[in-house]
Amino acid sequence: MQRNSTSGSLGNRLAMWRAMRAAPARGFVSQPEPRTIGLYARGRQLVAGNFVFAGQVTEAPNTSIWDIGLEDAAAVEAMHGFTWLDDLAALGDAAARARARDWVWDWIARFGAGKGPGWTPDLTGRRLIRWINHAILLLNGQDRAQSEAYFRSLSAQVVFLSRRWKHAAAGLPRFEALTGLIYAGLALTGMESRVVPAVVALAEDCTREIDAMGGIPTRSPEELLEVFTLLTWAEQALTEAGHPPPLSLVEALERVAPCLRQLRHADGGLARFHGGGRGAEGRLDQALAASRLRPTTQALPKLAMGFARLAGGRTTVIVDAAAPPDARAGRGAHASTGAFELTSGRRPVIVNCGSGGAFGSDWRRAGRATASHSTLAVDGYSSSRLRAGDGREVLVDRAEVTSLQQAALPEGAHLYLAQSGWSATHGLTHARDLLLSADGRKLSGIDVLMAQSAVEQQRFEQVLTEGRMEGVGLSIRFHLHPDVDAALDLGGSAVSLALKSGEIWVFRHDGQAKLALEPSIYLEKTRLKPRPTQQIVLYARAIEQETRIGWTLAKAQDTPLAIRDLDREDFLVPI
16 A cells, blocks of 8 residues: 655644644534554454554553654554554453543643644544543543543544545545545534535545456455445445435445455455555455345356456465566566455465565565565566666566356366566466366366467577576465465375365366465464465476476365354464
């Protein structure tokens, strides 16, 4: 997600100085029901003085959240966005309520006049939503002076946001700013005049930022969920206040909902691509329920935001079947073209490593590489390469999908794609052929690295000559979820995968590559550190103009078609 660069700018400070002089609201016209989801366990951690923001961990019992001295910019943003109020509200005991009140009024005293960080339009919008959602928790038992300080700060932030939302970066930051402005403008007395311009702007952004198929430029499934959630909040707030939501907002929700359903695995989690995670537990279901949009009976598009979904029985496979985003939208993009994830029932099996942004720049960079995804990679080269630009590394020489075919066959769901990631560097095109059986018990794959055109063949011969005819090294990686117990089997020619549900899957290959089971890492922003896991790797060298490697991932014969999998552990606390 791209942040705007106006934090701490003279324009923000001047806007806040003026906003502090506006007449404050005296109370609520109406107060929306809290719609944000917090985690009870995280609330307990906060009360205990264990602070985790953007991967930065601080233990500071009996310390104000504003005294813990975070240096990472993303961690500071997370603090000033106040999403941690959701976690304290989820805990809800006396200690949690006391922390929430103390830290909110401490923020007002330290930063409420526009000083310090946190004064970007998107963070202000995010903060307003939380302050209003949890107003009862915050105001209960407070005296008149404290209540007046709360409403004065809320009002000033609304006025500030009404003047500065245009400076939010397009995309999710702009949606956060405008939704916060609409949400607060409708809730507070005397602020309704600020709503209409924000609604008009939100309607325009719905048309401009959400395409005809319900996708967004960043191609991040989790970011799409965040946008969808914000739009449902805006639509509900307008409806409850007696304001018909604009048609473009309603139509945007109708486009995004089926797209999100296509990007959802069998266990309800989102596919982890382009900087996005699986989404908070229950967040997607809540957003879809709040939108009141039922699944469509019409045929779904073959691609959802550039992703293909194969489904059979209790198994889903989601494949990145498009070029990574570029320009502004590509600042968090991954070189993942052709990569897939597989989930069986409630258990993720094959995954991508995920975004390492929560663990620092080195992990962030590593997570974007092709080798961190479940696909083929040429040694030393990602399918799209990183280059510094505009303050952040962007992907250049992006892999383009040159061929894409999808079909529902009697034997199952079929996908064929070819991408040009190594055409310019090595004269090679990568093609991936996948077939998921109708009962979901077997995924068959063929990966081909080939020099197709005369230009590619000439380039490939040059690479071979320069490498003394040793060929081009390649690896096909299948990163496993940390809950999968993997072991080499059949004398090292196969890998057995045991899931906590009791299912057993077996990975085999055609003997055209060397099989290895190696350490890997699972990057999950809700954790304190990367989680160790394993990966299946097929190693080979491309010497001929076509190198073809086949493999299968199938349930063992003694695994029943349906398993009663109720004992799933969902880790709510980063460990």
